[in-house]
Amino acid sequence: STSSTEDTKTDTGSGDLITVGFSQVGAESDWRTANTESMKSTFSEENGYELIFDDAQQKQENQIAAIRNFIQQEVDYIVLAPVTETGWDTVLQEAKDAGVPVIIVDRMVNVSDDSLYTAWVGSNFELEGKKAAAWLYAYLQAAGKGEEPVNIVDIQGTIGASAQIGRTAGLEAAVSEHSNWTLLAKVSGEFTQAKGQEVMESLLKQYGDQIDVVYCENDNEAFGAIDAIEAAGYKVGADGDMIVMSFDSTNAGLTETLNGKIICNTECNPLHGPRVQEIIQTLEKGETVNKQEYVDEGIFSFDGAVSVISVDGAEYPVTKVTKEVIESR
Numbered sequence: 104s105t106s107s108t109e110d111t112k113t114d115t116g117s118g119d120l121i122t123v124g125f126s127q128v129g130a131e132s133d134w135r136t137a138n139t140e141s142m143k144s145t146f147s148e149e150n151g152y153e154l155i156f157d158d159a160q161q162k163q164e165n166q167i168a169a170i171r172n173f174i175q176q177e178v179d180y181i182v183l184a185p186v187t188e189t190g191w192d193t194v195l196q197e198a199k200d201a202g203v204p205v206i207i208v209d210r211m212v213n214v215s216d217d218s219l220y221t222a223w224v225g226s227n228f229e230l231e232g233k234k235a236a237a238w239l240y241a242y243l244q245a246a247g248k249g250e251e252p253v254n255i256v257d258i259q260g261t262i263g264a265s266a267q268i269g270r271t272a273g274l275e276a277a278v279s280e281h282s283n284w285t286l287l288a289k290v291s292g293e294f295t296q297a298k299g300q301e302v303m304e305s306l307l308k309q310y311g312d313q314i315d316v317v318y319c320e321n322d323n324e325a326f327g328a329i330d331a332i333e334a335a336g337y338k339v340g341a342d343g344d345m346i347v348m349s350f351d352s353t354n355a356g357l358t359e360t361l362n363g364k365i366i367c368n369t370e371c372n373p374l375h376g377p378r379v380q381e382i383i384q385t386l387e388k389g390e391t392v393n394k395q396e397y398v399d400e401g402i403f404s405f406d407g408a409v410s411v412i413s414v415d416g417a418e419y420p421v422t423k424v425t426k427e428v429i430e431s432r
């Protein structure tokens with residue numbers, strides 16, 4: 104795995120700095136880059152921290168090795184952004200036995216004993232998926248196409264990651280509710296632009312213009328899918344051959360929403376640094392923290408045709424993307 108220069112804990116006279124070992128998934132997407140930046144700028148020396156950062160290049164074995172290194176280096180806290188949900192029991196037990204609190208961020212872990220981690224903060228990924236599907240339903244209704252057949256392809260994220268599990272589940276629930284919706288295929292684009300493009304190319308070879316909706320599970324996959332669709336001679340957008348939906352609402356993603364290529368973009372907020380810091384500061388005071396905390400997230404669309412959506416009895420406003428909206432984020 105690749106690590107920053109702070110890789111090895113040295114006695115630099117760091118005084119009262121709190122040492123945090125952060126095992127990051129990788130650098131697969133713009134969202135991830137923003138997340139890393141949020142963590143690095145929060146856990147700086149001037150804020151009272153020594154950060155040991157490890158990039159696992161999307162491999163769980165690298166994350167497990169990083170956690171074992173952090174334990175050996177006797178860090179004060181371990182922060183883990185897990186690539187997938189399962190497979191953490193052994194290493195988290197090791198951290199617990201060593202007395203190092205573990206804070207999970209972004210995606211979840213699925214462990215047999217919840218005391219293996221101290222707290223989790225991240226997104227409600229299934230709600231994100233349900234919101235996207237509710238938007239699609241409302242959009243088709245508003246366009247007078249609510250009763251027409253709708254063929255969907257799902258370019259999934261990394262299989263087994265909470266972000267994939269939740270977003271796929273949200274779509275599948277809607278497909279089973281609407282008898283005119285068909286899920287033609289679901290295939291992983293691994294949350295990257297290159298893979299998103301590659302899988303879209305093969306989906307187009309297989310299904311061509313039968314495809315009405317391309318449900319991409321993050322912005323980078325959507326960028327790749329759009330390139331593939333246009334290279335195959337199709338037009339993306341409300342007045343085109345197929346529409347592309349996405350998640351994350353990164354600046355680049357919202358720019359594609361503004362120009363109508365990503366018709367709807369459901370937010371996934373990457374700015375977890377200050378949230379994790381708040382958890383650590385609360386623990387430092389000897390106080391208890393919430394075991395699990397979801398962050399609030401919005402949903403954006405290219406036009407104002409749908410201004411509110413309803414999911415499980417709750418209403419969520421839809422924001423029409425403008426230049427000002429993008430600049431204000």
Ligand code: AHR
Binds near residue numbers: 131134209266323351
């Ligand atoms: O877990 C969050 C997801 O991971 C984001 O949607 C995606 O862009 C990232 O790679």
